[in-house]
Amino acid sequence: MTKNDISDINALLTKPKQIVIVPHKNPDGDAIGSSLALYHYLKQKEHHVNVIAPNDYPGFLKWIPGEEVIIKHETETEKSDDLINKADIIFTLDFNALHRTGKMEAVLTRASAIKIMIDHHQQPDDYAQYVYSDVAMCSTCEMIYHFIEMLEDVPSINADIATCIYTGIMTDTGSFRFRSTTSTTHRVIADLIDKGANNAEIHNNVYDTNSFNRIQILGCALSNLKSIKAYNTAYITLSQDELNSFNFKKGDTEGVVNYALSLQDVVFAVIFIEHKKENIIKISLRSKGTFDVNKFARLHFNGGGHKNASGGRSELDLKNTVDKFISILPTYNKDLSI
Ligand code: 5GP
Ligand code: MN
Numbered sequence: 452m453t454k455n456d457i458s459d460i461n462a463l464l465t466k467p468k469q470i471v472i473v474p475h476k477n478p479d480g481d482a483i484g485s486s487l488a489l490y491h492y493l494k495q496k497e498h499h500v501n502v503i504a505p506n507d508y509p510g511f512l513k514w515i516p517g518e519e520v521i522i523k524h525e526t527e528t529e530k531s532d533d534l535i536n537k538a539d540i541i542f543t544l545d546f547n548a549l550h551r552t553g554k555m556e557a558v559l560t561r562a563s564a565i566k567i568m569i570d571h572h573q574q575p576d577d578y579a580q581y582v583y584s585d586v587a588m589c590s591t592c593e594m595i596y597h598f599i600e601m602l603e604d605v606p607s608i609n610a611d612i613a614t615c616i617y618t619g620i621m622t623d624t625g626s627f628r629f630r631s632t633t634s635t636t637h638r639v640i641a642d643l644i645d646k647g648a649n650n651a652e653i654h655n656n657v658y659d660t661n662s663f664n665r666i667q668i669l670g671c672a673l674s675n676l677k678s679i680k681a682y683n684t685a686y687i688t689l690s691q692d693e694l695n696s697f698n699f700k701k702g703d704t705e706g707v708v709n710y711a712l713s714l715q716d717v718v719f720a721v722i723f724i725e726h727k728k729e730n731i732i733k734i735s736l737r738s739k740g741t742f743d744v745n746k747f748a749r750l751h752f753n754g755g756g757h758k759n760a761s762g763g764r765s766e767l768d769l770k771n772t773v774d775k776f777i778s779i780l781p782t783y784n785k786d787l788s789i
Contacts, residue, residue, distance in 0.1 A: 452581065452582070452583040452598075452601065456581050456583075457601050457602065459581070460567065460581060460602070461602060463539075463540060463565065464493075464496060464498070464602075467497045467498050467499065468498050468499070468539040468540050469498075469499050469534075469537055469538050469539045469540075470493055470498050470499065470500045470501070470538060470539065470540045470541075470542065471500075471501050471502075471503055471534055471535055471538040471540075471541045471542070471564070472486045472489055472490055472493075472500065472501070472502045472503070472541075472542045472544060473486075473502075473503055473504070473505075473541060473542070473543050473544065473552060473555065473559065474486045474502075474504055474505075474544050474545055474546070475505070475544075475545055475546035475551040475552060476505040476506055476551060476552055476553040476555075477505075477506065477508070477701075478504050478505075478506075478508045478512075478545075479508070479512075479545075479622060479623070479705070480512055480618050480619050480621070480622025480623065480657065481545050481590045481591050481592050481619035481620075481622055481623040482504075482508075482544060482545040482546075482591070482619075483504070483508055483512050483515060483518070483521070483615075483618075483619070484515065484590075484592045484615045484616060484617075484618040484619025484620075484622070485544045485545055485569070485590075485591040485592045485594070485595045485615070485616070485619050486502045486504070486521075486542075486544050486545075487502065487515055487516065487517045487518065487521075487611075487615040488592060488595045488612045488615035488616045488619070489542060489544065489569075489595055489598075490502050490517055490520070491516070491517060491609070491611045491612045491615065492595075492599060492604075492607065492608075492612055495607060495609070496607075501520075501522060501534050502517075502520060502521045502522065503521075503522045503523075503524055503531045503534065503535065503555070504521050504522070504523055504524065505523075505524050505525065505552045505553045505554065505555050506523055506524070506525040506553070507523055507525070507701060508701070508702070509700075509701050509702020509703075509705060510660075510700065510701075510702060511656070511657050511658075511660055511702055511705075512618075512657070512702075514656045515614065515615055515618055516611040516614055516615060517611065517615070522534070524552075524554065524555050525554070528554075531555070531558075532558045535555075535558050535559060535562050535564070536558070536561075536562060536563075538562065538564040539564055539565065540564055540565050540566075540567065541559065541562060541564040541565070541566050541567070542566075542567050542568075542569065543559070543566060543567070543568050543569075543570070543578075543579065544568075544569050544570065544591050544595075545569075545570055545571075545572075545591040546570060546572065547568075547570050547572040547573070547574060547575040547576060547584070547755075548575070548576040548578075549576065549578055560578070565580050565581070566578060566579040566580055566581070567579055567580070567581040567582075567583070568581070568582045568583065568584065569583045569584075569591055569594050569595065569598060570583075570584050570591055570594075571584070571585055571586055571587075571588040571589070571590065571591055571594060571757075572584075572586065572755070572756060572757060573586050573745050573755070573756075573757060573758070574755070583598060586757070587631070588631070589620060589623055589624045589629065589631035589632050589633070589636050590619050590620045590622075590623035590624065590631075591619065591623075592615070592616045592617075592618070592619030592620045592623065593616070593619075593620050593635075593636055593639055595616055595619075596608070596616050596639050596642075596643075597639075599612075605642075608642075608643075608646050609646065609647065610646060610647025610648065612646075613642075613643040613644075613646040613647050613648040614643075614647070614648045614649070614653060616639075616643055616648075617640065617643045617644075617648035617650065617653055618653055618657065620636060620639070620640060620643075621653060621654065621657065622657060624636065625709065626654070626658075627640070629759070630759065631759075662700070662703075664697045664698050664699070664700070664703065665697075665700075665703045667697045668689070668693075668694065668697045668699060668703050668704065668707075669707060669710075671689065671693050671697065672687045672689055672704070672707045672710070672722070673687075673710060675687055675688050675689065675693075676710070676711055678714060678717065679777070679780065680716075682719070682780045682781075682783070682784065682787045683716050683717055683718045683719065683787050683788070683789055684717065684718075684719040684720070684721070684780060684787060685711040685712070685714050685717045685719075685720050685721075686711060686720065686721040686722065686723065686773070686776065687707060687708065687710075687711050687720075687721070687722040687723070688722075688723045688724075688725075688769060688773060689704060689707075689722070689723070689724045689725065690725045690769055691725040691726070691727040694724075694725070704722065704724055707722055708720055708721065708722040708735045708736075708737050709737065711737075712737045712738075712739060716789060717739075718738055718739045718740055718742050718787060718789055719736075719737075719738050719742050719744070719787055720736075720737045720738070721734060721735065721736050721737075721776065722734070722735045723765075723769060723772055723773060723776075725769050730766070731764045731765065731766055732764065732765040732766075732767070732768075732769055732772045733762070733764055734748070734752050734754065734762060734763045734764060734765060734772070735760075735761075735762050736748050736752075736754075736756075736760070736761045736762065736763065737759060737760050738758070738759050738760075739759070740789075741786070742783070742786050742787060743758045743786075744756070744757075744758065744759060744760065744761040745757055745758050745761045747761070747783075748761035748762060748763035749761075749763075751763070751775075751776075751779055752764060752765055753765075
């Protein structure tokens, strides 16, 4: 984002505008946190602001300040489309291509509003007039802090904004432990605590509110864990029947793949989750070090993301998806060696 971009955006925001904020489909803590942080910030500046998420998000995010105002396109399509068509400015947060919003893609593509992208995923598409893209950033939430900093308005960050930003940084960095966590991230976090983010409470709200079923799903996932020592790879499967037997709810499988990655010597970990309704296998890929799971997901599983965390999908059944995955590994023999 150039100085010129910032002064353009500053000028745009001098008068109250109709603003829509859009996170990606199946929004995570960073997507919801960044959207609501920007929502609170722009509301404070007297704009008319709506957050429109493509669909619902997990229960462990349903306490974030302002969460109750989020409109879901999936269930409130007409209202959402109307707001998007009337918007002066649309912020797209935590994604790099409009198809990441699922069924919102068409209406967003057609919308005449000025689009501003703030995102940390690799290879951003060229759909926005203003692009703040930085793949070195740990989270879109940290970028929202820096965006407000570029607007020279950090003193406007109140406790609600601080709480939203803290939440997304925490969830996207695995509680400040992934390589993307920098000393600047920690300085931002320190300032957010000073501004009223209650760190202990936020950790508790997100991580210590598990349902009994969620822990049982974790147990099932762990008993399905397989390790392929020759390629320093581990994977987990969860079938729809298994999920049903524990009354699966959105978000219950979030983070499970990290258990596979936590195995000694494993540099590549994958979870395959059957979604019978959509007839797909949803795949989450994680790596440690140099192995690039963004490339792997793009090339083989119709997905993408970051170098060490990506997602994708397969239209084969669960067994054939896993077989395909295993058959690809020898191609990466060198990249997966440690
Ligand atoms: P997760 O495995 O947690 O769903 O996603 C990991 C990362 O990959 C996230 O940053 C997410 O935005 C990205 N991602 C997940 N699924 C997809 C996908 O289907 N396509 C692309 N391009 N990125 C994805
Ligand atoms: Mn993110």
